[in-house]
Amino acid sequence: MKLPALVALLLLATASTAPSTSPTAGAPGARTGFSAPPAAAAGSWSWPLAPRPALLRAFDPPDKPWLSGHRGVDLKSASDGGPVTSPESGTVSFVGIVVDRPVITVDHGNGLRSSFEPVASTLTKGDAVAKGEVLGTLLTGHCGPAPCVHWGVRRGDEYVNPLEFVLDLRPSVLLPLN
Ligand SMILES: [Zn+2]
Secondary structure, eight states: OHHHHHHHHHHHHHHHHGGGSOGGGGOTTOSSSSSOOOTTOTTOSOOSSSSOOEEEEOOBOOSSTTSOOBOSEEEEOSSTTOEEEOSSOEEEEEEEEETTEEEEEEEEETTEEEEEESEEOOOOTTOEEOTTOEEEEEOSBTBBTBOEEEEEEEETTEEEOTHHHHSOOOGGGOOOOO
């Protein structure tokens, strides 16, 4: 008897978060009319910094997990201590210090997680965040004197290029630059 009630609660919880999702979620092109399009439709997320930040260091994943590389992108902030915002709705899954850096991680669902550092946050694990909601305050230290945020995105356990979520990197739809 309790299970249906639980399911109903879950459905309610899901429905209550629906307005915060991207309006493009129901965009035409969902051929089946049943399965939702990928949560990470290319270019559908927002930049975690405003105004749109410059890329200081690109995504450069190592060939092997144990090798060094750059498992994310470094985005230049226009000012010290600016707010870092969530690029997509989700749930805070981690807030804390990793080695010596304050990190906040947001679980966007569908196996996608964003991590930002160095970011000081007052949020706690389990907090729901909307797309564009402030996650915390950017600290300096990751790019020397230039204030920047390191943004990593994992799909499952694999690091992927965060820019694919804010830019449409598919070659077939690149627009002419002029
Ligand atoms: Zn970095």
